Amino acid sequence: MKRLIPSARPAKRFAGIGMALAAALTVAGCASTPPGTGVFLLLDTSGTYAGELDRARSVINYLLGTLDPGDSFGVARIDGGSFSEKDIIMRVTFDARPSVANDQKRLFMERIGAFTDTVTAAAHTDITGGVLQAAEWLEEVGPGSRAVLIFSDMEEDLPEGYIRDFPMELDGVRVIALNVTKLRPDNVDPRAYATRLDAWRERVQAGGGEFTVINDLERLDVALEL
Amino acid sequence: MPTWLMVWPGNPALSAALLVVTLILVLYGARAPAHRGILGVARAVNQGCKRIAVALRGVQGRLSERTREVLLSEGLEDTERQIEQEFRRISDAVDRDLGAYPVLHRKLADQVARIDEDYQKVTDTPPAPESWTRTLEASGELVRQAGDQSAAAKAVGALRSAIQEAHEEAMESYRDTSRQRHELLARMVPAWRSMSSTLDRVERSVAGIFERARHLDELMDRYREIAKEANMAERKLASSTLTQFVTASLVLVVASLGGFINFQLIALPMSEMVGATSRLGSMQTSDVAALVIILIEITMGLFLMESLRITRLFPVIGRLDARTRRQMAWATFSILLILAGIESSLAYMRDMLAADRAALTQQLAGSTVTRPEFMWIPAVGQMVMGFILPFALTFVAIPLESFIHSGRIVLGQVTAGLLRAVAFTVEMVGFGVDHAGKALNNLYDVFIFLPLKVEELVMSERERRARDVRADRTTSTA
Structure with a gap:
C-alpha cells in the first residue's frame, strides 16, 4: 500500500538512490514518463444496489487518499447504456505537484458527494458498456498500471436492442469486482452466483485482462497492490 | 547389473565375479603406469600450487612494500605539516609578543629611569642633629647665670629666640620634603606594577616559545625516525592510521545519517518544484534533485575547507595564492549560505505540504479538519535544521580526507593480508593433493592386493632359488 506521505520513505531508498545515481545519469535527458497508476471505478446504480453507494463513497475516498500525483482516477455510473460520456461523473489525472493534486482530490470528493446525494436508481445495468468506456479512457491516458473497479452485483441487465456479446479488448487491465452482493436467485441456487462470476472471468481473460473479486473491502489495499 | 555386463546371462553372481577378476587383472597389469600417472598429476598440481603461492607472495610483498612507502610518506607529510604549523605558530608568537620587543625595551628603560630618578629624589635629609638643642640649653644656662635683666641675658635670649625660630623652620622644611618623598614613592607603585606586568608578559611569551620549541624538537625527532624508516615509527604510524580509519568511518556514518535527514527534509518539497511524475531512469527527478543539492553542499563544503587549508585533498587549490583562496572561500561560503536559505524554505514548504496532506486525509476520512495548536514548533525546527545541516555537512571534508588517506593504507594492508592467506591456502591445497x-x-x-601378494610370493620364491643356486656354486667352487 502506498504511504500517505510520500516523503516518509525507508532509508534504503536514500542509499539506493546514491548508488544508482551514476547509472541513472547515463539515461539521456530527463524524460517524463506516463503517470504510474490509472483506476476507473464503475458504480452500479440499478435497483437495490443503489443503496450500497455509501460504501462506494468510502472506497472512492480510500482511493483518493492512496493515489499519488500523476495518477489517473475516474468514476462513472452504470445504468441502461453505460458506453457513454454522460455517465462519467468525474475523471482526472492528478497534477504532478502534490499541493495541486490535493486540491483536485478535494474537488473530486465534493463531486462524488453531490452525485451520491442526488443519484436515482437506474432501470438497467450495462456493465459491459461501462467496462469498455473505462478501458478506452485508461488506454487513452496510458498509465503504467491499469485497473477497472466494478462496484456491482455483476448481474447485467441490458435494455432491449443493446448489443454487448462481443469480445472486449482488455490487454493489461485488471478488472476487480467489488462488493458483489448475492441476489435472491443466488440464495436459491448458489451455483448461479459462481456461474455469473465465472462468465465474467472468462470474458475478461479472453480479452487479455485479469479478473478478481473482492467482497471484503478491508482487503482492498492488498488486492489493488497500489 | 546391466545386461551388457552379463557374461553369463543366467548367472549374475558368476558374471560379477568374472568382471571383478578381470578388473583386478587389468588394474594389476596397469599398476606401474597408473602409479606414475597419479603421482605425476599430484606432483604437477603441487608444483603449480607452489608457483601460484610464490607469485601471490611476490605480489603481496610488493603491495606491502608499496603500502609501507605510502604509510611512511603520509607520516612524513603529516609531520612536515605539523612542523610547518609549529613554525608558523612560533613565528606568530614572535611577531605578536617579541616583535614589539624594542618598544617594550624602551618602555622598560623609561620605567627604570623614572624609578631611579624618583629614588634619587626620595633621599632622606635628616634634620640637624642635637646641636640645636644643645645651643638652646647652653643659652638658657647663660641667661640663668647672668640674670634676666642683664644685657648679655637679653642678647642671649634674642639669640635663643632666633635659633628657636630657625629650628622650627628647619623642622617644617623637613616635614615638607618628607611629604614630597612619600608622594614620589606613591607615584612609583604603579610604575613598579606596570614593569612587573610587562616582565610577566615577556616571561609568558618566552615560556610559550620554549614550549613550542620542545614540541618542535619532538616532531623533528619523529620526522628523523620516519625518514630513517625505523620500525617503531612504522608501527606507530600503522596504529595511528587504523585509529584514524575507524574514527573517520564512524564520523562518516554519522554524517551520512545527517545527509539522510537532510534528504528527507527536501525530497517532498522538491516534488512540488520539479513535479512528482518526472523521472530520471527509474528514479523520481525530485529525489535526484534533492540528492544533487545535498551533494553540491558537500562539494562546496569540501572547497571551503580546502580554501581555508584545513584539508588538502585538491593540490590545485592548495597551490593558489592566499588572495585567490580567500576569494574562493568567500564564494563557496556564499553559495552555501544561499543553499542553506533554500533548504530552510524547502523545509518550511515540507511542513505546509504535510499539513495539507493531513488535512486532506482527515477530510477523506469524514472527520473535521483540525490543525494542532503548536504546529509552528516543528515548522520552525525544520527550518532551523534545514539551515544548519548544510553547514554541518561542510565538516564532512575533514573525516573524508582522513578516510581517503587512511583507507588507502588500510586497504593495502588488508589486501596484503588476504593475499598472504590465499597463498597459504593454495600451498596447503598443493600439499594435500600431493x-x-x-x-x-x-x-x-x-x-x-591378491595378485600383488601372489607376485610377492613368486618373487620371494625366485629369490630363494637364486640364493640357493649361488650357495651351491660357492660350495662347489670351494
Whole structure:
C-alpha cells in the first residue's frame, strides 16, 4: 500500500538512490514518463444496489487518499447504456505537484458527494458498456498500471436492442469486482452466483485482462497492490 | 547389473565375479603406469600450487612494500605539516609578543629611569642633629647665670629666640620634603606594577616559545625516525592510521545519517518544484534533485575547507595564492549560505505540504479538519535544521580526507593480508593433493592386493632359488 506521505520513505531508498545515481545519469535527458497508476471505478446504480453507494463513497475516498500525483482516477455510473460520456461523473489525472493534486482530490470528493446525494436508481445495468468506456479512457491516458473497479452485483441487465456479446479488448487491465452482493436467485441456487462470476472471468481473460473479486473491502489495499 | 555386463546371462553372481577378476587383472597389469600417472598429476598440481603461492607472495610483498612507502610518506607529510604549523605558530608568537620587543625595551628603560630618578629624589635629609638643642640649653644656662635683666641675658635670649625660630623652620622644611618623598614613592607603585606586568608578559611569551620549541624538537625527532624508516615509527604510524580509519568511518556514518535527514527534509518539497511524475531512469527527478543539492553542499563544503587549508585533498587549490583562496572561500561560503536559505524554505514548504496532506486525509476520512495548536514548533525546527545541516555537512571534508588517506593504507594492508592467506591456502591445497596422490596409490594397491601378494610370493620364491643356486656354486667352487 502506498504511504500517505510520500516523503516518509525507508532509508534504503536514500542509499539506493546514491548508488544508482551514476547509472541513472547515463539515461539521456530527463524524460517524463506516463503517470504510474490509472483506476476507473464503475458504480452500479440499478435497483437495490443503489443503496450500497455509501460504501462506494468510502472506497472512492480510500482511493483518493492512496493515489499519488500523476495518477489517473475516474468514476462513472452504470445504468441502461453505460458506453457513454454522460455517465462519467468525474475523471482526472492528478497534477504532478502534490499541493495541486490535493486540491483536485478535494474537488473530486465534493463531486462524488453531490452525485451520491442526488443519484436515482437506474432501470438497467450495462456493465459491459461501462467496462469498455473505462478501458478506452485508461488506454487513452496510458498509465503504467491499469485497473477497472466494478462496484456491482455483476448481474447485467441490458435494455432491449443493446448489443454487448462481443469480445472486449482488455490487454493489461485488471478488472476487480467489488462488493458483489448475492441476489435472491443466488440464495436459491448458489451455483448461479459462481456461474455469473465465472462468465465474467472468462470474458475478461479472453480479452487479455485479469479478473478478481473482492467482497471484503478491508482487503482492498492488498488486492489493488497500489 | 546391466545386461551388457552379463557374461553369463543366467548367472549374475558368476558374471560379477568374472568382471571383478578381470578388473583386478587389468588394474594389476596397469599398476606401474597408473602409479606414475597419479603421482605425476599430484606432483604437477603441487608444483603449480607452489608457483601460484610464490607469485601471490611476490605480489603481496610488493603491495606491502608499496603500502609501507605510502604509510611512511603520509607520516612524513603529516609531520612536515605539523612542523610547518609549529613554525608558523612560533613565528606568530614572535611577531605578536617579541616583535614589539624594542618598544617594550624602551618602555622598560623609561620605567627604570623614572624609578631611579624618583629614588634619587626620595633621599632622606635628616634634620640637624642635637646641636640645636644643645645651643638652646647652653643659652638658657647663660641667661640663668647672668640674670634676666642683664644685657648679655637679653642678647642671649634674642639669640635663643632666633635659633628657636630657625629650628622650627628647619623642622617644617623637613616635614615638607618628607611629604614630597612619600608622594614620589606613591607615584612609583604603579610604575613598579606596570614593569612587573610587562616582565610577566615577556616571561609568558618566552615560556610559550620554549614550549613550542620542545614540541618542535619532538616532531623533528619523529620526522628523523620516519625518514630513517625505523620500525617503531612504522608501527606507530600503522596504529595511528587504523585509529584514524575507524574514527573517520564512524564520523562518516554519522554524517551520512545527517545527509539522510537532510534528504528527507527536501525530497517532498522538491516534488512540488520539479513535479512528482518526472523521472530520471527509474528514479523520481525530485529525489535526484534533492540528492544533487545535498551533494553540491558537500562539494562546496569540501572547497571551503580546502580554501581555508584545513584539508588538502585538491593540490590545485592548495597551490593558489592566499588572495585567490580567500576569494574562493568567500564564494563557496556564499553559495552555501544561499543553499542553506533554500533548504530552510524547502523545509518550511515540507511542513505546509504535510499539513495539507493531513488535512486532506482527515477530510477523506469524514472527520473535521483540525490543525494542532503548536504546529509552528516543528515548522520552525525544520527550518532551523534545514539551515544548519548544510553547514554541518561542510565538516564532512575533514573525516573524508582522513578516510581517503587512511583507507588507502588500510586497504593495502588488508589486501596484503588476504593475499598472504590465499597463498597459504593454495600451498596447503598443493600439499594435500600431493599426499592424496600417494594415498590413492596405496588404495589402488589395496584393491589389487591378491595378485600383488601372489607376485610377492613368486618373487620371494625366485629369490630363494637364486640364493640357493649361488650357495651351491660357492660350495662347489670351494
